[in-house]
Amino acid sequence: MNGKTVAIETQGLTKIYTRGIEQVLSVNEVSLKIAQGDFVSVIGPSGSGKTTLTNLLGCLDNPTRGELALGGRQIFGSGKRLSERELTRIRRETFGYIFQNFYLIPTLTVLENVLLPLTFYRKPGTESEALRLLGLLGIDHRKDHLPGEISGGEMQRVAIARAMVNRPEVLLADEPTGNLDTKRSTEIVQVLKELNQTAGLTIVMVTHNPELARQANRMIEMRDGRVTEMQA
Amino acid sequence: MISKFQVAYKNLLRKKVRSLLTLVGIALSSWVLVSLLGFNQGYETSLNRDIDNMGFQIMIMAKGCPYEAATLMLQGGAGLRYMKESIMADIAKEPEVEQITPILMSALFDPNKGEKGGIAGYFGIDAKTFAELKPFLRFKQGGWFTAPDAREVVMGYEAAELETREVGDMILMPEKNVQLKVVGILERTGTQDDGTIFVPLKTLQKVLNTPEDITTIGIKLKKGVDSAGLEEKLYKLPDVQIVSLTQVKETIMKLISTAKVMVLSIALIAIVISMVGVINTILTSVWERFQEIGILKTIGAMPGDVFQLIWIETLLLCTTGGVLGIALALFLSKVTDLAMRAVLPYAPGGGLVMIDTRLVLLTLAGIICIGLVSGVYPAWRAGRIRPLEAIRGEAGR
């Protein structure tokens, strides 16, 4: 990652949850740098804090303490909690998200689902992105179908297209293959890999499947809230 | 591009039965509301028109006479009381009075009407002033009397129809056996004038041998004049009774107001219920879509965007329901009219339920406002859903 621009940088990032009377140290003093164009996979057992870390990286949540900078701009760390409105503004500039459950709107067609982000926010030059992405992901023949009429693999491709339509700098994928069989999982990771290589998209992918994690060019393992860099 | 409106609309179609039931609730309550408001203005308008059609706002009758006047046709005018024509001169001088007209009612017994005989009513009038008081009277045939003491009659349409009279025919006054010539037949007015036979006042006075006597004085007030002042002065006249149509109207409106309050309460309850229904429907659908809404935040939706989406849904439900309800009210206004007539103690002629564009627009605006208010809470709740909670919800499952 030498010479590359840093996309995400954290310093002592910590998240403590209160569960009943118990304090859970979910992310513990994590400091890491993710360069632009990196494909990073985060693995680790359940409860290791990998989802919490991704949520902090993706500005879905405020950290308890620590710093986070996106593209050199400090987001967390001034001690101030950001409001939901401020977080949304940051998120839509930088991130695209995909999840284990695809969360497509069942009443909208594939194309409408992909277009939906543009209803709320629109970067310039994104008019034709939806159809281009559907073509790129090989599901343009499904554009007028409702989500209920297509397969799980296709649904995740739609979710990817939706996450990509506003040209994010970083794609955060939290267990993107958790609901898919092996063959389709491999396909989806392959799609992500292609996006990383051809478009230079920065990807952070959480998975519990070491096989898939190895497809990334960087692997991070989480254990008890701490990260260890692994050899890809 | 897909608009928020489309997203909201498509979402309502997701649970068709639920949306439909909510819609029916709103439609029914707006139907009640529009019909009631329509009745509110229709009744008063019709009553006003009935009273205007009488041509005068105040009637003066000899003491004890109004009662008999009302039952004149039934009881054969046994108790008719008279007053002197000269009383008119003083009244005409009052500044509030625009026009004044004398009337002499008579009820003659006709033994050849039915088994036991019947009553033929004749109204002695002064054609000139009477016509000025009732400018809406039009002639189907002929015209007013040729002279103030001519042996002629003018007949209301129904009277002419019943007596099979046309202009030029003769008519025989029972009891007095006086022949009078029909010189005019009035067009239908929809008022009691349709069934009346008018005779020149002087002629009737002569025939009845009651010169100078009249039973009734009709007074038309100047526009915008308060009748109370004149009524006060008139009450001082000896041996007469004042019937103020303003009072009549007030009395009737008071009587009706009880019914109105009742129906209004029902309408208000219906609206509150449908409002609660709307809030419940939207809130339920917000909770059902908890994760979906949370995810909207990860694809760039601001809290305000989500608020708008949910608000539009509420608005769509209320507007559609309102329009349906108003259509229903327009469609069923005749039925409402009949139903109202069945329960009311007195109903004027003409439409009781008057639904015009202004009322339709006002009600629709009201319903939309109610929709907006109902939508605020669910929309606010939805706007506050955080993406993280949505994802945690998933993790928890």
Add this chain to the structure above:
Amino acid sequence: MRTALMEKRSGSAARGSRKRAAAIVLSTLPASPSVKRLALLLAFLMLFAGASPAWAAVGCDLNDPDRDVARLFPESTGYKTVYTSILKKGGKPLLAQVEKRLGDTFKGIYETIDVPYTIYEIFTGTKKVGYIHGVNQKGQFGGIQVFVVLTVDGQMRGFYIQKMTSQYAAKLRDAAFGRQFAGLTLKDFEQYDVATGKAAGKVAGIKNPAPEAEADFRAALRATKKNLILMDEFVFEEQKR
């Protein structure tokens, strides 16, 4: 209080019902002064301001059907009221046919195609025993209401003038005059010319009890002929078919 149904029947019936309503208001309310005042105001408005929105042509009903049916058919136990009109039964062709059979045209505002006719069907038990039917006729000084009382096969068993304005009305309304019509049929009246007043056969035998009121006498005969023709068209022709 008033219903559209009541008004549809005829203008006069509507007026009557309003009067009755006024009377009911006056007679049924307790006599406290304020209530009485209100009552008279209401009654007053009903009489003077009340409108009749349904403007149908005027018909000819019995004044008191219960009493009249019992008088004209003492053996009856009940009756049924049927409303019809030329417009309803056959329109213009029927009007033309009625006019042809009558030998005179329908005229004026009281003799139109939409005039409602009220036919009273009389029963003893379930057996139909006859009909009562009235028509309006223009008389010299006012409308004449001529009722005929018929057996089931169309023979006159009675004749009755309900209303008539004339100095000589009493003579024409007398039962003795009515009795002259007993046993006559439409066949007899076919020999009566309404235009000239010339009669042959049994109708020629009907004597005018009031020669001074020749016009009204002839009007009564025209009304009877018209009445019988209408009954033939409305009831008996239909039975034959």
